[in-house]
Amino acid sequence: MKKVLALLLSSTLxxxxxxxxxxxxxxxxxxxxxxxxxxxxxxxxxSTGDSGAGGKQETLGIQYANSLTPTVDxxxxxxxxxxxxxxxxxxxxxxxxxxxxxxSKGVSVVLGSYGxxxxxxxxxIFKNAGIAAIGISCTNPQVTQGNTxxxxxxxxxPFQGTVQAKFATEKFQAKKAYCLAELGNDxxxxxxxxxxxxxxxxxxxxxxxxxxxxxSDFTSYITNAKNAGADVIFAPCSxxxxxxxxxxxxxxxxxxxxxxxxxxxxxxVVEAAKGKAVQIYVSTFYQEGGNPEFDSGFxxxxxxxxxxxxNNGGNDMISAVSAMGYDAYYVALEAIKAAxxxxxxxxxxxxxxxxxxxVTGQIAFDTVNGDAVRKTAYIKTVNTETGVxxxxxxxxxx
Amino acid sequence: xxxxxxxxLSGISVGGQYALIAIGYTMVYGILRLINFAHGDVxxxxxxxxxxxxxxxxxxxxxxxxxxITVTIGFIIxxxxxxxxxxxxxMSIMISAIGVSYLLQNLxxxxxxxMNQMYPNIPFFTESVSIFGxxxxxxxxxxxxxxxxxxxxxxxxxKNTKIGMAMRSVATDYETSQLMxxxxxxxxxFTFIIGSxxxxxxxxLYFSNYTTVIPTSGAMPGLKAFVAAVFxxxxxxxxxVIGAFTxxxxxxxxxxxxxxxxxxxxxxxxxxxTTFSDAFTFALLIVILVVKPTGIFGExxxxxx
Numbered sequence: 017m018k019k020v021l022a023l024l025l026s027s028t029l030x031x032x033x034x035x036x037x038x039x040x041x042x043x044x045x046x047x048x049x050x051x052x053x054x055x056x057x058x059x060x061x062x063s064t065g066d067s068g069a070g071g072k073q074e075t076l077g078i079q080y081a082n083s084l085t086p087t088v089d090x091x092x093x094x095x096x097x098x099x100x101x102x103x104x105x106x107x108x109x110x111x112x113x114x115x116x117x118x119x120s121k122g123v124s125v126v127l128g129s130y131g132x133x134x135x136x137x138x139x140x141i142f143k144n145a146g147i148a149a150i151g152i153s154c155t156n157p158q159v160t161q162g163n164t165x166x167x168x169x170x171x172x173x174p175f176q177g178t179v180q181a182k183f184a185t186e187k188f189q190a191k192k193a194y195c196l197a198e199l200g201n202d203x204x205x206x207x208x209x210x211x212x213x214x215x216x217x218x219x220x221x222x223x224x225x226x227x228x229x230x231x232s233d234f235t236s237y238i239t240n241a242k243n244a245g246a247d248v249i250f251a252p253c254s255x256x257x258x259x260x261x262x263x264x265x266x267x268x269x270x271x272x273x274x275x276x277x278x279x280x281x282x283x284x285v286v287e288a289a290k291g292k293a294v295q296i297y298v299s300t301f302y303q304e305g306g307n308p309e310f311d312s313g314f315x316x317x318x319x320x321x322x323x324x325x326x327n328n329g330g331n332d333m334i335s336a337v338s339a340m341g342y343d344a345y346y347v348a349l350e351a352i353k354a355a356x357x358x359x360x361x362x363x364x365x366x367x368x369x370x371x372x373x374x375v376t377g378q379i380a381f382d383t384v385n386g387d388a389v390r391k392t393a394y395i396k397t398v399n400t401e402t403g404v405x406x407x408x409x410x411x412x413x414x
Numbered sequence: 415x416x417x418x419x420x421x422x423l424s425g426i427s428v429g430g431q432y433a434l435i436a437i438g439y440t441m442v443y444g445i446l447r448l449i450n451f452a453h454g455d456v457x458x459x460x461x462x463x464x465x466x467x468x469x470x471x472x473x474x475x476x477x478x479x480x481x482x483i484t485v486t487i488g489f490i491i492x493x494x495x496x497x498x499x500x501x502x503x504x505m506s507i508m509i510s511a512i513g514v515s516y517l518l519q520n521l522x523x524x525x526x527x528x529m530n531q532m533y534p535n536i537p538f539f540t541e542s543v544s545i546f547g548x549x550x551x552x553x554x555x556x557x558x559x560x561x562x563x564x565x566x567x568x569x570x571x572x573k574n575t576k577i578g579m580a581m582r583s584v585a586t587d588y589e590t591s592q593l594m595x596x597x598x599x600x601x602x603x604f605t606f607i608i609g610s611x612x613x614x615x616x617x618x619l620y621f622s623n624y625t626t627v628i629p630t631s632g633a634m635p636g637l638k639a640f641v642a643a644v645f646x647x648x649x650x651x652x653x654x655v656i657g658a659f660t661x662x663x664x665x666x667x668x669x670x671x672x673x674x675x676x677x678x679x680x681x682x683x684x685x686x687x688t689t690f691s692d693a694f695t696f697a698l699l700i701v702i703l704v705v706k707p708t709g710i711f712g713e714x715x716x717x718x719x
Contacts, residue, residue, distance in 0.1 A: 066628075069529045199689055225672075228692040230634040232624040235424040235550070236669035240688070243417070243673040256530045259626045267542050268420075269549040287532055288625070329529060 053095045055088060055358045057348055058102065058118035060128035060138060060149065065106025066254040069284055070337055071130040072327040074152055075101070077341025078127055079324075080317045088349050091356045097349070104134045106254075111137035119145040124358045125351065125367075127344050130337060132156030132173075133202040139166055148351075148364035152344045153278060153301065153337050156206045160385040167367050167386035169344055169379050170301055171393060173203075176277050177210025179299050179393045179411045184248045185218045187297075188273060192221050194246035196237055196261070198253045199226040207252045207277050231257070234264045242270060252277035259288035266292035273297055281396065281405075283333040290403035299393040302339035303407050306394075307375040314338065333404070336376070336394075343374030417677045420548040421670035422663060427550075427623065429662025430557035434564065434616035435639035436646070436654035438609030444585045444649035445605050447504060451511040452491060454636015455518035456610055460484040460617035461533065461627040462522055468534040477536075481614045488610025489603055497599065522629035530628045533621040540622055553622045558659075560619065564612065565655050572651070577604055585649070638665075641699045647712025656710065661698070665691050 059078055062071035078099065087094045100121050102114035111129075115138035118126055126142055126149040129135045135154040142149045143165050151159055151168030155176055160166045184190040193215055197204035205226070212222045223244040225237060234257070241249050249272055251261055258280050265274060266289075273295040281300040289296055304311060311334055318324045318332045325332065348363075350370045355362035371380040379388050395408040435457055442450045463483050467476045495514050499507045539553040572578035580601045583591040592598050620635065621627055642661050646653025667674075668691045675681045702709060 063527075064523055068527070072527070072529075225686075225688045227688070230630065231692075232620075232626065232631065232634070233424060233428055233666070234624075235554075236421050236666045237688070239420040239424075239548075240670060240673040243670075243677055256626060256628055259530060259532065260624050263625045264623075267540070267549070267551045269542060269544075284530060284532075326527060 053090075053093060054098050055090070055095045055352060056098050056100050056121065056123040057345070058100050058121070058123035058126040058128075058147075060102055060104060060115060060118060060126050060135075061130055062106040062134065063101075063103045065110075066256045067106040067131045067134075067279075069255050069329060070153075070279060070282060070335075071104075071106070071128075073282070073329070073335040074128070074130045074337040074341040076318070076324060076327055077314075077338035077343075078345045080314050080338070081342045081345035083317060084313070085346070085349065088352050090352060090358065095352075095358070104129055104131075104138065106131060106134065108133050108137040111135075112141055114138065115141035118142075119147060123147065124360050125150065125348050125363050127341070127348060128152055129154060131203060132159055132206070135159045135166070136202065139163065142166070145360070146364070147360045148367055150344050150348055150367065152340045154203075155278065156202055157385075158202070158206075160387050162385075164386070165364055167381055167388075169347060169374070169376075169388045170278070170340060171390040172387060173207045173277070174210045175390070175413065176299055176393060177207055177212075178214040178413045179395075180250065180275055180277070181211050181214035181218055181220075182413060183297065183299070183395055183409075183411050184215065184250075184273075184275060185220065188247055190215075190220060190247035192223070192244065192246045194241035194244050194249050195222055195224040196234075196241075196249065196251040196253065197224070197226050198231075198257065199228050201229075201253070203277075203279070204253050208250065211250050211252075227257075232260055234261050235268060237261075238265050238268050238270055241272070242268075246272060248272060249274045250276070252279060254279060255282050255284050258282075258285055262288045262292065262294055262296065266294045269293070275299075278336065281336045283329045283331055283335065286333070286398050286403050286405060287329075289398045289400050292400055294398075294400065296398045297408060298396055299411065300336040300396055301394070302334075302336040302376045303394045303396060304334045304405065305407070306339075310339065310342065310375040314342070339374075339376050343372070343376050343379060346374065347372050347379055417674050418667070418670075419546055420550070421666045421674070423545075423548055423550055423554055425663030425666035426659065427554040427557045427662070428666060429659035430561035431616050431620045431623075432635065432639045432642050432662055433561050433655045433658035434612045434619070435635060436642040436658045437565070437568065437651055438613050439640050439643040440646070440648055440651060440654040441605050441609055443643070445581060445602060446496070446507070448496065448507050448511065449640070450609070451508070451636075452495075452514035452518060453609065453613060454632035454639070455515050455522075456484060456488055456491070456632070457613040457617045457620075457636060458522060458627065458629065458632030459487060459518055460610075460614040461621045461631060462526065462531065464618070464621070465531040465533060465627055473534065473536060476534075477618065480618070481611060484614035484617075485607050485610045488606045488613070492603055492606040497602070519629050519633075526627075526629060530626045533625040533627055536618070536622050539619075551623055553619055557619045557623075560615070561655070564615065565651065568608070568612075569651060577601070581605060638695055641695055644699060644709055645702050647709030650709070650711040653709055653711030661695055664698070665695060668694050 061075045102117045104111040104114040111134040132154040155173045195208045197208045275297045278300045280298040315332045351367040355366035392412040396405045397408045399406045438453045464480045495510045543552045642657035643654045646657030671687045
């Protein structure tokens with residue numbers, strides 16, 4: 017009797033698990049028409065892990081662009097564009113496997129990823145397969161350095177760090193900064209270094225600390241920041257940590273501005289900061305309202321489907337990475353058109369010459385590393401009363 | 415004092431939360447000789463249940479519901495994954511526990527879609543208070559007090575009630591207690607119920623302080639609570655509590671060590687010691703195991719010939 021009961025219980029557990037798999041996020045159904053010509057674009061984005069939220073928003077931008085322009089003309093023939101997804105799990109040890117998945121599915125070009133570490137981890141797999149990749153919001157210089165197959169449409173961390181340092185000194189007359197980064201995270205540590213360099217050149221002093229992965233107690237770090245007498249806090253870490261830092265900073269009455277890079281441009285950050293006494297400033301790629309046509313279309317797309325809305329964090333606020341994903345898709349289409357074939361080598365060569373007016377600005381690549389040429393970043397701040405992003409200013413560096 | 419106080423406060427608060435989780439580990443170990451690796455994840459699930467329930471129900475209904483649901487989950491896990499393996503080698507149950515841990519984490523990943531969930535505000539708990547010039551959430555102060563109260567109640571329960579006596583006897587000798595007519599299964603279930611209840615309380619306190627729940631939220635606190643249980647001598651409840659407070663306080667002092675040393679003028683520049691806060695916890699585990707394998711309060715095992 018007991019055995020039967022136990023068996024029953026464990027099988028119910030198993031069933032519950034299987035039932036869970038059914039309703040999952042299934043990618044759009046593959047084309048069944050064997051005669052239709054198809055070009056595959058790989059979407060190399062995290063949908064799980066620390067950067068899962070950001071990766072999903074970036075993917076949404078790509079999906080929206082794909083829903084508007086599902087075909088591309090190659091040499092006078094119309095090809096259907098099919099997106100192939102691979103989840104790199106926000107982790108550098110899962111990324112190569114995800115990259116391999118895309119390669120074995122025969123994608124012509126890859127978009128992604130959100131997060132520089134995973135992009136670098138997947139880079140060699142794409143290189144060996146001769147497939148070009150277009151980075152969307154991976155800002156670490158090393159992603160494109162010394163290779164000819166990785167491109168990117170966003171600005172770089174040295175630029176972003178300089179922008180933030182300049183903003184801190186101009187707006188807050190900051191003399192002392194406290195930097196916090198996740199130990200071993202290429203993005204955080206890199207950006208903090210560039211910020212430190214730029215800030216010291218402007219005559220400030222910096223105290224830098226790192227925290228181990230999986231930390232949720234930031235109270236001691238915030239006390240450290242207070243003790244260091246910092247005028248600004250620079251904490252460009254993943255969103256999972258960002259929400260904790262904001263909440264605990266507010267609880268401890270830290271009255272100093274907290275600044276961060278493009279990762280913090282997420283509605284999760286707004287949600288955490290709403291109604292609390294904190295000041296948050298982030299640098300980012302796109303500000304809602306920059307292109308009303310894109311904004312309204314994308315909002316309709318989000319609201320048309322509960323999965324989309326869920327992936328965007330439950331509301332229809334537009335994240336800059338979505339706009340970047342949208343642009344990246346069109347850059348890829350331009351390259352495919354220019355190459356006139358679905359051959360990944362030809363597309364790789366064509367990307368160098370692409371120039372495309374995107375919603376986030378004109379996109380063209382430099383001739384050395386394949387980085388987008390960008391001169392300005394947008395600075396946003398959270399309006400803690402209404403719970404939305406307010407535009408602060410356009411910051412450029414000389 | 416002024417420099418050390420904020421770190422001590424966070425340390426005591428974190429210690430209290432580790433203590434509540436550590437008791438769950440230590441009690442189950444005391445009775446079943448099983449390290450219940452899924453315990454940290456039960457703690458995380460309690461957090462998620464709170465997030466989802468509070469979206470539609472008022473907070474005073476949600477809190478008892480969360481406690482009840484977590485207890486039920488703990489009970490079901492024991493019945494489904496551990497009790498069928500009662501006569502199996504101990505290793506099999508441990509592997510089963512690891513399996514449950516991953517099952518819970520992945521279910522949570524599926525349900526939340528990998529997005530971090532914001533924990534609801536519990537009025538009173540999450541308000542900021544200021545003591546001796548250090549500002550913190552009220553829950554920081556409530557945690558150690560509540561922990562001590564719960565531990566006293568628990569120790570009383572084990573010492574003075576019939577079920578407590580049964581638990582002690584099962585812990586001492588499993589088979590003999592069975593021969594004496596103790597219903598082993600209900601005693602074990604009861605142990606899991608208490609453990610899960612304390613995990614649920616810990617999750618209320620923990621997530622009120624650190625308001626983000628992710629599927630791996632249970633992993634780190636679970637691991638550290640486990641270290642605390644081993645530190646204090648696994649199987650001993652006061653040991654687990656003392657171990658947890660020690661680890662919580664040391665960890666936070668190390669995070670603040672640079673800042674403290676600079677303020678007291680001992681060093682001029684940061685040494686980057688902050689980075690080693692986690693390394694310290696696990697180094698402590700190794701040292702304890704080498705020097706005193708049974709922990710501070712651990713019983714010495716005498717092998718019967």
